[in-house]
Amino acid sequence: MTDEKPDQNAIPCGGCTECCKTDQVILRPEAGDDLEFYDLEYIESALYPGQRVPALKRDSRTGHCVYLRDSGCAIHGRAPWTCRRFHCARMFKALGRLSRAKRDILWARGDVLEEAIVERGRDRYGYAVEHGLDGVLDTDMQVAAFERIIAATPRRR
Ligand code: SF4
Ligand code: SF4
Secondary structure, eight states, rough: OOOOOOGGSOOOOOTTTTTHOOOOBBBGGGGGGOTTTOOOOEEEEEEEEEEEEEEBOTTTOOOBBTTTTEETTTTGOOOOHHHHOOOOHHHHHTTTTOHHHHHHHHHHSSSSSSSSHHHHHHHHHHHHTTTTTGGGGGOOOHHHHHHHHTSOOOOOO
C-alpha cells in the first residue's frame, strides 16, 4: 500500500492537447529550464510587460508548439516547468477566485485567456471536484499572476 498523495496528474487530460496548441510556453531558467535544450524565440508577454522573454517556438504552419506530435509531447520527460505545472483545471479554479470585473479585464485583453482552454478547464475542474481532487489544485500562484497582469492593464475609459 502507498500513502502517496495525489497530485494534479490525477486529473487526466484524456488525450486532450489543447494547451499545447494554443498557449505559447514561456521558459523559466530560474525554475530549472535549460535554455540550451529548447527550440526557442524571444516574445513579449502579458506577464512580463516591457520585456522580451524566452518561449518555445510555434510551428509556423499550425501555430502549435514545435514539440507537439500526433502521439503527444515529443520531449515529455524534459518538458519545461510551465508545461509540468500548468493545468487548465487550476486555471479555471483560479479564475473563480477573481471578481467578475477582474475576469472581464482578462478576457478583454485578448492575449491571456483562450476560450477553448477555459472551457476545458471547466470540464476538468468538474472532474476534480467529482473525484475529491479539488485540494491538489493550489491556485495562489496563478491568482497572483492574474492579479499582476490586471494591475499592468491600462483601464479603458
Ligand atoms: S487543456 Fe487541460 S486537459 Fe487539455 S492538455 Fe491542457 S491541461 Fe490537459
Ligand atoms: S513542450 Fe510538450 S507539453 Fe509543453 S507545450 Fe510543447 S508539446 Fe505541450
